[in-house]
Amino acid sequence: MRKLTNEEIWQCELEMLKYIDEICQSNQIEYSLAGGTLLGAIRHKGFIPWDDDVDLILTRHNYEKLMKVLMEENEPRFSLLYYKKVPTFISFTRLIHGKTTSVSKHNESNILKGVWVDIFPIDTLPDDKGERKLQQDKVKNIGKRLRASIKGGFKYASFPTLSGFLAKIIIFLPWHIRYYGKSRELCEKIDYVMQEYNDQDAKEKGFIDSIYFEKEHFPKEIFEKYEDVEFENLVVRKISNHDIYLKQLYGEYMKLPEEKDRVSHEIYEWYWK
Template sequence: MKKMTIEEIRKIQLDMLSYIDSIARENNIEYSLGGGSLLGSIRHKGFIPWDDDIDIMLYRSDYNKLIEELKKSQDDRYSLLHYSTEKNLLSFAKLYDNSTQFISKTDKMHPWTGLFIDIFPMDRLPENEHERLSFMKSVQNNAENLLSTSFPAYASGSKAIYAFARLFLRFPRFVVYHGKWTERAEILDQLMQKYDNQDVPYIGFTDSRYRAKEFFPKEIFEEYEDIMFEDVKARKIQDHDRYLKQLYGDSYMELPPENKRENHSYYTWYWKD
């Protein structure tokens, strides 16, 4: 196998972003760059220099529409990782490139997949902080149950020490849930949508690693605009400032210290033979 360069990795990801963007525009689906990708588009006009992935986020109804359109796709370059199409142990979807693959000593999830874009559903969240955090904790507990249905996937992490710890800590769940990934995926997906038909003021990705910071006024997901991400025209929420301040603080335009610069160095990417 031939190891990919960072330029090749980013070219594949930008091609995937362009592909998703074209499907979204053709089908009147609104989406936004999310997390570090939205931050990168504002602060760096593209990738954060030390990062190497792309995230998008969609209101749940648009997320469901995009998933259905990607399932219809006839483009052999890409595949959709979603529990309705193949074994997905995550609470969100990925579009991945079929000409690439990864090797990782610590991530044992979805080893057949290639370079990806993360696709996050944004669901309604209650106003009361205790109720909101309790709900998100329940979602994250069910996400753990889903991941614990499969070995060695449940013993994964960004660092070897995390993977080793999870080998033992998640084993009791594995005993209970092993082999039940379809059932657990459906339960989790429905739970995440608990408040979507209720008149609640916030929205967020309910299984977010940002946890308590992940709640945004729902009105900021009502207006969108174009933005350039490297050389690709993409979409973003208009009021990115409120979103980014919520996640990263008022000084989000300043570069973090080097020891706070996260990436996916636990992956090594290769071209398939």
Template sequence: MSRDEFRKYSDEEIKHIQQLELMILKDVVNILDKNDLKYYMYGGSLLGTIRHKGFIPWDDDIDIILFREDFDKALEVLYEQLPDKYDLIHMDYIDDCFGSLAKVSLKGTTFGRWYTSYVNYELGINIDLFPLDNLPNSDFLGKLHHYGYTFCYQFVINSCIKMDMYTKFRTKLHHLAYDILNFIPINKKFWKKLLTKEMTFFSYRETERVVDCFNLAGYMAYQRSDFEPAIKAKFEDFEVRIPKNYDKLLTQIYGDYMKIPPEEDRYNAAPEILDFGKY
């Protein structure tokens, strides 16, 4: 599918999504704060916090990130303490979920992604939570760790969902992998545990660097000291935690992050199915 074939959001849709995501964020932050769990605005949400004092006007998601220890505890407390209107989506809780990140999803809404027709759980309007895992100072070991994660992640995907790919050949290859992985006496929980072990391979020791293994841009290491002590910043109508060296992190991720992109690039592709339900 070419870029021109994606559906674009209407102004009303993007504002409505952002309104609901802000509601989710506030509820999640309230629980994290009550349990003394440290989070940081991340990615486009961190960029929006600094450049726009809130959402990037055309952005359709919220990303926060936590050090692994806090991330694992956050999954437990969110599972227990989230209001009933939310689902916690993570591969440890849902059989055919393949994401190493977590999502807090609003029940009664629909946010159709490329994979949602292939899974049994419902994905609503949501926000993302990412873990930060320990990484050694060696870029050679760091890249090896990234390749290991990518390798294990493919086994998780291929064991969890049976989907149609971009070409017939790739579809047949993927279906074959799915059938084999679901035939042999090793279930998908094994591959998920293997993926988590790869992500947390260096957790046994303190490291100066950390990494977001799920980073779609590929291997990118961050300095642990750039996050704490966090500072507060305005995001829309309330305060959030951001890394203390946000300028360094944003420059590392985006380059000249204060430069507004050209108008033709100011949009995200809308999902094929978008339903706000009663909201």
């Protein structure tokens, strides 16, 4: 297998992004670039030069519509890592390029591997910070069991020290035995917890299982209006008021980080099959 260059990774991601955009446009599904991808669109008109992924967000209604279409389309170029289709340990969805594969330094738990586009659902969040923390903790705790539930789930919790190895034996092996084969059931539980405030008139929305933790909550109004944005050679979609979103996550987002902080996902390597 030959390792992909950064430019090849980007081209694979742009191919998938174009496909998702075409589906969304044809089915009246609204979506937005998210995280570092949205930051890249605003600051660089494309990928952040040292970044190597594409993130998208959709409100729950639009997210479910997109999942339905992606399941029905079953595009042969790509694979869908979504719990209603295949076992997975993640609480969101990945579209994966079928001609690529990946190697992770942390785990090999997902059965589908390769260059991906991450697709995150946006749900209503409780206004109270303490309630948000409780909701997040619920999702994280189910997520630990979810990662232990599938093939390779025991290996994901590997530690370099003897005490870490003993902790793995004591904690994660029993979880692996108890929850093995129950990934869909656990994903459904996470989905339920993430949506438990959707029928309430709260002021904020976000993805509760976010890597940004307490920063991942935004005024619900920013998910009501969208507009076109240039991203490399494509015209795709973003929330109109990106300023509130990006300031919440990155602060002075138009300022370039120091050289030492310009890093990508070093735990992954991508290869052509």
